[in-house]
Amino acid sequence: MIPPLLQAQFKRVYEEGEHIEVQVVGRMKAEMKLHAIPATKHRSIYAAQLSGEIREWFLANIKENQRFFLSRKTQGDNEWLDVSLPTTDGTSTYELVAVRPDWTDSRGLIGFYNPLTKSYLPTPTLRLLLRAHAEVQAASSDGGPRPFFLIFDEMNLARVEHYFSDFLSAMESGEAIHLHDDPQVEESEGIPRRITIPKNVFVIGTVNIDETTYMFSTKVLDRAFVLEFNDVDLGGLAGPVQSEAPESTPLALVNLEGGLKLRGQASSDEWKRFESCMGGEARDLFGKIHDALAIENHHFGYRVARDVARFVDLAVEQAGTSDSTVRAAFDVAVLGKILPKLHGSQAEIEATLKRLLSIATGDKPESEVFTPHGVVVDRASLPLPRTARKLGRMLHRLQANGFVSFIE
DSSP states (O other), X not given: OOOHHHHHHHHHHHHTTOOEEEEXXXXXXXXXXXXXXXXXXXXXXXXXXXXXXXXHHHHHHOOXXXXXXXXXEEETTEEEEEEEOOOOSOOOOEEEEEOOTTOXXXXXXXXXXXXXXXXXXXXXXXXXXXXXXXXXXXXXXXXXXXXXXXXXXXXXXXXXXXXXXXXHHHHHHOOOEEOOOOHHHHHXXXXXXXEOOOTTEEEEEOOOOSTTSOOOOHHHHTTOOOOOOOXXXXXXXXXXXXXXXXXXXXXXXXXXXXXXXXXXXXXXXXXXXXXXXXXXXXXXHHHHHHHHHHTTXXXXXXXXXXXXXXXXXXXXXXXXXXXXXXXXXXXXXXXXXXXXXXXXXXXXXXXXXXXXXXXXXXXXXXXXXXXXXXXXXXXXXXXXXXXXXXXXXXXXXXXXXXXXXXXX
8 A cells, every 4th residue: 555645656657657766774775667557547556666675675574464655855966765664673653641549749650659668650651661761772873763653542541740840840841850860760760860851752532522521721722732533434434534635634644754753942043933834824823812811811922932833833744835825734733722722601701712713714794704504604704713613612611501612
């Protein structure tokens, strides 16, 4: 199967009769010819004809149904595909952590020192951080370290502000988390006295809202993007749904090459690039949103502004520079970064939501934007269609119940 990010390129190579170079690290490049399989051409399946060292490598290393990675590389005017196998060093690059409702401090997350046994009781989270640190130290300057993922299941079964506070502070400040003061433990068990959060660690948490869970505080939401998965397509239950063509959505990551890039803290350079997007229109929309929130003291600070700018900057880098890409990325960023902190009674929040809805719809009357069932009529005509849809739902629930929060 051809990866979606390479489908357009493979189609061009096949239809125009061109050849493409393929390389395995440490071996000579070779030309690859493509032949579409007629019965399944619409599924982007091709037969590849290889020669030389590349052919020998495939015969020796690739077995039936075995996965391998293709990544598009460029150097000047030269372009080729790198082929590699998944890592076989046994290092797991993710950890799925089940959050317990009795976590009231960081011990459940990163372990603790036992003064009776004079040993440290590590956790899966701490072990992942240690593996990520080792990866950073061992990675070459060319390839960079692999990303590591810390995934919290049911993250809000306990209060995130309690068990995750040390982690949040370390992520924000770059300072190390104190673990213990025993040099013997550091030497014999390999547990350092302090540990920082490596730059190649990404944190993801799943959340459900019911009577057994806790809501997030503003300081947690300030440091996260909230993604809702409320839409259900029952048609997909019968089997895999055919993927959309990359060009059918402005946020298709057609330029994402070789995996995630590690950038560190958001910077003012990203904000400067954001200011020039869409001829300054995105910046102006952002300013209007900030001013609308500031009236009731709901406005955001510099961290949120820089995070939104980075989100849009990454979209431009990985999905393209068109205005439609910038607009869609900014819409998603506002939806996932600004709106989640809004909650309150009708007296507290209704005026703010209406001001934001007016900005998201370009001052169009609600009757022209939504159907009687709350569906957006013409998404393409709105400045921020995703944001408008969510604000419409929030206003409807607020007027029906007298109170509303972002999470439904």
